[in-house]
Amino acid sequence: MREAGDAIARLVSLREAAGRAIGDRAALLRRAPVGAIVAAVVIPLVGCDTGPSFWLHKRASACPRPQAAQGVSGQFNQQQQEIRALRQGGFRGDFFAQLELARRYEGQRAVDKNLEDPVEAAVWYGMALANSGGYAPIAAYERRGKEPRAVSRFDDCRAFERRSAYGALDRLLSRMSTEEREKVRNRVIYVLSSQGADGFRTLARIHDGYFGPYGEPSDNLQAIEAYGKPSRPGAPAALDLFRRNDVDAYLYNYLAVQTGDVSAYVMLKDFERSSPQRASYGSFVETKAKRWIPTYEFYPPESPDSGVPHSDESDLSGEAREGALSRIHELPFVHIGEALAYLRVIPNPVLDEKLLSLNDAQSVQAMLGRPTTGRLSPIEKVRAIQYAAVNGSSKAQLVLAVMYSEGVGVPRDYARAYHWYEEAERQGSAEAKYAMSTFFSLGVQGVADQDRAKAVVYQIDSALSGFKPSAHRLQQLLAQVSRPPRQMADRGRPYSERDY
Numbered sequence: 001m002r003e004a005g006d007a008i009a010r011l012v013s014l015r016e017a018a019g020r021a022i023g024d025r026a027a028l029l030r031r032a033p034v035g036a037i038v039a040a041v042v043i044p045l046v047g048c049d050t051g052p053s054f055w056l057h058k059r060a061s062a063c064p065r066p067q068a069a070q071g072v073s074g075q076f077n078q079q080q081q082e083i084r085a086l087r088q089g090g091f092r093g094d095f096f097a098q099l100e101l102a103r104r105y106e107g108q109r110a111v112d113k114n115l116e117d118p119v120e121a122a123v124w125y126g127m128a129l130a131n132s133g134g135y136a137p138i139a140a141y142e143r144r145g146k147e148p149r150a151v152s153r154f155d156d157c158r159a160f161e162r163r164s165a166y167g168a169l170d171r172l173l174s175r176m177s178t179e180e181r182e183k184v185r186n187r188v189i190y191v192l193s194s195q196g197a198d199g200f201r202t203l204a205r206i207h208d209g210y211f212g213p214y215g216e217p218s219d220n221l222q223a224i225e226a227y228g229k230p231s232r233p234g235a236p237a238a239l240d241l242f243r244r245n246d247v248d249a250y251l252y253n254y255l256a257v258q259t260g261d262v263s264a265y266v267m268l269k270d271f272e273r274s275s276p277q278r279a280s281y282g283s284f285v286e287t288k289a290k291r292w293i294p295t296y297e298f299y300p301p302e303s304p305d306s307g308v309p310h311s312d313e314s315d316l317s318g319e320a321r322e323g324a325l326s327r328i329h330e331l332p333f334v335h336i337g338e339a340l341a342y343l344r345v346i347p348n349p350v351l352d353e354k355l356l357s358l359n360d361a362q363s364v365q366a367m368l369g370r371p372t373t374g375r376l377s378p379i380e381k382v383r384a385i386q387y388a389a390v391n392g393s394s395k396a397q398l399v400l401a402v403m404y405s406e407g408v409g410v411p412r413d414y415a416r417a418y419h420w421y422e423e424a425e426r427q428g429s430a431e432a433k434y435a436m437s438t439f440f441s442l443g444v445q446g447v448a449d450q451d452r453a454k455a456v457v458y459q460i461d462s463a464l465s466g467f468k469p470s471a472h473r474l475q476q477l478l479a480q481v482s483r484p485p486r487q488m489a490d491r492g493r494p495y496s497e498r499d500y
Contacts, residue, residue, distance in 0.1 A: 080308050083115070084369075090124055091191065091313040093198075095133035098124045099161055106168065114306045118172050122184045125169040126241065127191060129214040130202050134162050135222070162222040170226075170235035185241055186295035193294045194314035197261030204252035204267070209244040210274070246278055250285045255292065291415045297386045297400075301368070311369030312383075320411040325378045328409040335399045336381050339388035340364060342396065382409040389420060397424040398432050405435075 083104065089097030102124035103109075107116030128134055137155055173181060192199035205215030212223030228234020253271050256264035272279040299312035337349035337356075345363050350356055353376070362372040368383050376384075385403070388396035401420035404413045424432035 079111075079115070083308050084311060084313075087311055088313045090127060091194070091315065093131060093133065093195065095128055095131045095158070096161075098128040098131060099165060102128060102165070102168070106172070115304075115308060117304055117306070118176065119180055119183050119187075120304075120310065122169055122172045122176070123187045123191070125165045125172070126184065126188045126214070126238075128165050129162060129169065129216075129238075130188070130192070130206060132202070132215075134158050134165075135216045135220055159222060163225065166222055166226045166235045166238055169241075170238040173237035173241060181241065183300075187300065188241075190294050190296040190299065191314065193255075197256045197259040197264045200252045200256035200259070201264060201267060204249050204256065204271070206242045207245050207252065208249040208271075209246070213239050213242070247281055247285060247288075250278060250281050251289055251292065254285050254289045258289070291418075293413070293416050293419055297390050298383060301387050301390065303367075309367065309369035320407075324407050324409055324411045325382070327407065328378045328381055330408050331381075331399075331403065335395075336376075336384050339384045339393060339396045339399075342388045342393040343367070343384070343391065378409070385409070389423070392427075394424045394427040394429045394432075397421075397427075398429055398435075401432070401435065 083101070086097050086101040086104065090101050102121045104112045104115055105117045105121035105124065107113045107121075135158065173184070176184070189203065192203050195202075202215050205211040206213075208215075210218060212218050212220050213226055214223070216223050225232075226235040226239055228236070250268075250271060253264065253268040257268050272282070299310055299314070302310055304310065333353045334349060334351050336353075337346070337351065340346045340356075340360070341349045345367070346356070346360050356376070358374040361374045361376050364376065364384060365372045365374075365380060368380060368387070370380060382403075385396050385400050389400045397420045400410075401417045401424065403409045404417035404420065406412065410416075418436070421432045421435045425436055
């Protein structure tokens with residue numbers, strides 16, 4: 001009897017509770033929209049730690065964020081110092097620094113509205129998506145039930161960030177013109193190419209149809225979601241930034257091998273074995289690689305409205321680069337002075353570095369987004385020439401071409417040398433015409449067109465422009481016309497072994 005009485009009492013209490021719940025239904029419905037609004041506002045502010053996993057897993061690890069720059073130096077204000085620190089991390093491949101940098105340039109916070117730059121924001125969202133640090137599994141797993149679960153939530157957190165990055169990048173790109181999208185693409189290629197073999201391998205995966213849109217594994221959940229479904233649009237603009245192309249995938253794998261990286265060589269062979277058609281591209285890609293040059297001389301030297309210049313924080317290390325920089329003293333300073341005068345940093349060219357004032361040197365450094373020490377470093381002297389060249393100085397273009405030809409200040413690169421000779425020649429530089437004729441005549445590696453007849457045209461044109469060395473060389477060439485033909489044995493010898 002007692003048990004029956006207890007059961008009846010419990011039944012009565014349940015009925016009363018149900019009645020109260022039904023009675024409060026109208027109040028709950030009124031409160032639900034308010035709760036939804038609060039959740040929508042609060043959850044994004046606290047980051048990815050409040051995703052579904054936050055409520056289901058007790059062992060949750062916090063999503064890391066780059067540490068804010070401490071203190072304010074005399075060279076930069078706090079905002080500039082933070083952006084410089086984030087750019088350093090972004091160029092080094094810090095996934096979360098790249099995300100934070102993208103958000104800063106997107107102007108998500110009111111204090112960052114002056115930084116708002118959709119192109120730059122898209123660049124760093126793209127870099128974060130291409131960063132293997134955002135998708136490579138690193139958390140430990142243990143089996144619970146039928147499927148394994150992550151011990152920490154770090155993988156879940158990165159997945160949340162990548163999903164958000166795909167959405168943000170798609171939103172930004174969908175509002176851009178074709179020219180702006182091209183800027184985004186070129187800047188991503190430049191940053192990755194500055195990272196050596198790792199960057200080239202990433203570029204190869206981005207263009208390889210066997211991988212996800214940004215080089216992640218094809219079964220990556222965020223990549224699959226980006227393709228969308230009939231019920232969900234996905235991220236079509238983000239998918240369209242880089243087109244899949246076997247030739248480009250082969251090219252970047254080949255460039256990675258040229259850095260001397262062993263793993264790149266293994267990947268290239270795997271790429272060639274993946275299909276007979278891919279293997280057939282070998283000779284064509286090798287020719288293309290010899291004349292490939294990065295999309296920028298260095299990071300686009302622009303002056304944003306924010307007053308915080310874009311800085312080039314790439315770590316261009318390596319023996320070739322260091323050796324080339326050590327030779328910058330061989331370049332007469334007058335050429336650097338002329339470049340600075342062209343850029344209107346100084347009123348007139350100076351012949352000696354000692355004549356450059358402290359304020360002038362600091363102006364150059366501020367323009368490049370580098371610490372204003374007042375003394376130009378070797379890389380800053382190179383940047384001054386490059387800056388003037390990309391802004392249209394034919395003299396700087398010619399000097400830069402010679403620097404690439406001789407390996408002074410920059411590693412020897414005949415493809416780039418030819419590019420800058422050609423740019424100077426378009427502006428009527430007789431010296432550039434003569435230099436280009438030499439390239440054609442000698443068959444320099446990296447130059448696409450080796451047409452000897454075209455060389456003669458350039459030499460005649462240059463001679464008529466009054467450049468005496470070319471006129472003298474033209475006389476020599478005309479004198480050789482009446483010479484007897486070379487022996488067959490001599491014709492087969494390399495240029496470097498022949499007697500001229």
